[in-house]
Amino acid sequence: MSFTGLRALLPKHDLRALLILAAIIIIVMPLFLDIFRLNLVGKYLTYAFVALGLVLCWGLGGILSLGQGVFFGLGGYCMAMFLKLEASSPEQTAIQSTPGIPDFMDWNQLTELPWFWEPFHSLSFTLLAVIAVPALFAFIIGVAMFKRRVGGVYFAIITQAIAAILTILIIGQQGYTGGVNGITDLRTLLGWDIRTNSAQYILYFINAILLFACLLAAQVIRKSKLGRLLVAMREREDRVRFSGYDVANFKIFVFCIAAVFSAIGGAMFTLQVGFMSPSFVGIVPSIEMVIYCAVGGRLSIFGAIYGTLLVNWAKTIFSESFPELWLFAMGALFIGVVMAFPNGLADLYQSYALPWLKKQRLRLPARLGGVKTPQKTTK
Amino acid sequence: MSALNTAKKPKDFVLSIEGLTVSFDGFKAVNDLSLYVEEQEIRVIIGPNGAGKTTVLDLICGRTKATSGAITFKGQNLTKLKEHQIVQVGVGRKFQNPSIYEDLTVFENLEISFPRGRNVWGALFFRRDAEVINKVNEIASMIFLGDKLDKPAELLSHGQKQWLEIGMLLIQDPELLMLDEPVAGMSVSERKLTAELLHRITKDRSVLVVEHDMQFVEDIADRVTVLHQGKTLSEGSMERVKSDPKVIEVYLGH
Numbered sequence: 361m362s363f364t365g366l367r368a369l370l371p372k373h374d375l376r377a378l379l380i381l382a383a384i385i386i387i388v389m390p391l392f393l394d395i396f397r398l399n400l401v402g403k404y405l406t407y408a409f410v411a412l413g414l415v416l417c418w419g420l421g422g423i424l425s426l427g428q429g430v431f432f433g434l435g436g437y438c439m440a441m442f443l444k445l446e447a448s449s450p451e452q453t454a455i456q457s458t459p460g461i462p463d464f465m466d467w468n469q470l471t472e473l474p475w476f477w478e479p480f481h482s483l484s485f486t487l488l489a490v491i492a493v494p495a496l497f498a499f500i501i502g503v504a505m506f507k508r509r510v511g512g513v514y515f516a517i518i519t520q521a522i523a524a525i526l527t528i529l530i531i532g533q534q535g536y537t538g539g540v541n542g543i544t545d546l547r548t549l550l551g552w553d554i555r556t557n558s559a560q561y562i563l564y565f566i567n568a569i570l571l572f573a574c575l576l577a578a579q580v581i582r583k584s585k586l587g588r589l590l591v592a593m594r595e596r597e598d599r600v601r602f603s604g605y606d607v608a609n610f611k612i613f614v615f616c617i618a619a620v621f622s623a624i625g626g627a628m629f630t631l632q633v634g635f636m637s638p639s640f641v642g643i644v645p646s647i648e649m650v651i652y653c654a655v656g657g658r659l660s661i662f663g664a665i666y667g668t669l670l671v672n673w674a675k676t677i678f679s680e681s682f683p684e685l686w687l688f689a690m691g692a693l694f695i696g697v698v699m700a701f702p703n704g705l706a707d708l709y710q711s712y713a714l715p716w717l718k719k720q721r722l723r724l725p726a727r728l729g730g731v732k733t734p735q736k737t738t739k
Numbered sequence: 740m741s742a743l744n745t746a747k748k749p750k751d752f753v754l755s756i757e758g759l760t761v762s763f764d765g766f767k768a769v770n771d772l773s774l775y776v777e778e779q780e781i782r783v784i785i786g787p788n789g790a791g792k793t794t795v796l797d798l799i800c801g802r803t804k805a806t807s808g809a810i811t812f813k814g815q816n817l818t819k820l821k822e823h824q825i826v827q828v829g830v831g832r833k834f835q836n837p838s839i840y841e842d843l844t845v846f847e848n849l850e851i852s853f854p855r856g857r858n859v860w861g862a863l864f865f866r867r868d869a870e871v872i873n874k875v876n877e878i879a880s881m882i883f884l885g886d887k888l889d890k891p892a893e894l895l896s897h898g899q900k901q902w903l904e905i906g907m908l909l910i911q912d913p914e915l916l917m918l919d920e921p922v923a924g925m926s927v928s929e930r931k932l933t934a935e936l937l938h939r940i941t942k943d944r945s946v947l948v949v950e951h952d953m954q955f956v957e958d959i960a961d962r963v964t965v966l967h968q969g970k971t972l973s974e975g976s977m978e979r980v981k982s983d984p985k986v987i988e989v990y991l992g993h
Binding site for chain 1: 800802821822823826827831832834838839840841842843847850851852854856857858859862863864865904907911
């Protein structure tokens with residue numbers, strides 16, 4: 361790509377935001393946090409994938425999904441199935457009545473591996489499935505909803521119902537899914553122990569790199585005509601339709617992209633935290649992920665990541681001291697943000713912090729006795 | 740897209756509507772209507788409130804599905820097509836209230852309507868090349884917004900928003916342009932400019948206008964169709980229609 365093309369893709373302020381974020385995540389965090397805290401940050405960052413998808417889907421396109429946990433979970437479960445199979449070799453499970461199958465299957469009187477588990481012996485299949493399964497599922501939901509012009513609140517409610525259904529399904533089919541406990545006791549990835557400190561460092565960085573890859577993909581979409589079309593659809597869907605576009609296809613596309621982002625986050629969650637359970641699939645986690653995005657700023661891809669980190673950091677601090685109050689605080693935070701700053705922290709920064717910083721910078725030479733008076737406009 | 744078989748055109752009509760009926764729960768908003776628009780004709784539809792004027796436009800552009808009847812545009816049956824396909828065969832529609840994208844700039848508003856990259860991948864890899872920029876500039880100066888390209892559309896005045904939407908249609912280069920009350924809410928000077936604009940842009944296309952402002956109708960119309968209760972009450976030149984006693988009774992008289 362030419363230099364001007366690159367400039368158009370990443371204007372100065374976006375490039376600066378990207379570099380600052382990269383410095384924080386890739387340099388500052390690993391330098392100043394111990395591995396326990398860093399692993400925690402890594403876990404938070406897996407939610408940032410979901411928030412990033414929501415910026416495209418909800419912020420730009422106006423499609424509010426309250427069921428992104430479904431895709432986070434699907435990605436996470438795909439990865440967990442592979443890891444679980446590796447942890448269930450006949451030698452490691454010799455004490456079971458049927459060795460060679462995951463422990464929870466044995467406890468549920470299953471005597472052979474279900475057919476849909478079989479392909480997850482292969483890592484390449486698993487990596488493909490992490491992307492393809494959620495994308496396909498999102499595509500089916502998207503076609504069913506958007507082609508029939510279901511949107512707005514109705515779509516949000518349906519996604520929420522899907523999140524509830526999937527949770528119930530996972531919990532109910534204990535023998536196949538590990539039930540309410542989820543898939544636990546994951547140990548190695550192709551023989552590489554993922555529970556060691558060094559592995560957690562490496563996974564943190566892989567996670568960070570994937571996050572930045574998704575961030576760039578989101579930026580490409582945002583800066584393309586497709587990104588502007590999403591904004592146009594959010595405002596005047598009919599006008600877009602009567603300008604010759606099949607609106608449903610664009611909605612399906614962005615919903616699938618958001619699903620894929622979420623799924624990558626889910627898979628990285630499983631790798632870093634070492635298990636996957638239905639408590640990351642259902643309604644509550646799905647709504648929490650919307651809150652991360654809302655707090656950070658649903659129109660800003662960078663804001664969503666800061667929002668995710670901040671809310672989770674607050675959650676950890678707060679719930680350590682007042683575990684029962686956390687949910688109320690979270691609800692209040694969401695209502696507060698929506699009422700006072702509908703575009704979140706990113707907007708707050710852009711409308712107040714940035715002008716203030718610029719003013720300070722202009723005043724600085726004058727205060728230092730510099731002869732140059734600030735002639736440049738603030739723009 | 741199938742090739743347009745130009746040979747099959749019924750006479751020289753760009754648009755022919757035959758026996759068009761739509762009923763909403765038994766109420767016939769448009770009742771057995773027939774209407775023919777010639778090439779490069781400016782046709783104005785007038786009539787009292789509830790006569791079905793906007794509904795006719797909705798039916799043509801596919802927003803409302805007809806109960807019965809046929810709408811043929813350049814030999815193609817529009818009633819079988821979806822909204823975006825109708826646009827792609829060459830029918831453009833302006834809504835009653837200015838319908839623009841307020842969060843985007845004037846340039847971006849026009850660019851989105853540029854007829855290229857209309858599917859997902861096309862939009863993702865769309866490039867703002869010289870052709871697009873030139874076309875946007877050309878249209879923008881035509882609609883008196885040449886110096887406002889970088890402004891967010893929400894900052895435009897009401898009249899400018901109407902022009903912007905007309906511009907968004909022009910950039911699609913439709914063969915049939917449908918305008919729903921294009922001068923509603925405009926000042927006198929804006930009306931004049933709009934009439935001028937319409938005269939200029941209609942040179943190589945047909946235009947179907949719904950309008951209440953009689954002065955404006957006289958300014959632009961080649962022929963006028965008066966609708967009443969979903970049916971054609973009278974049709975012809977403005978002079979003829981104005982002196983038709985039936986029209987005076989139901990519409991112009993009060």
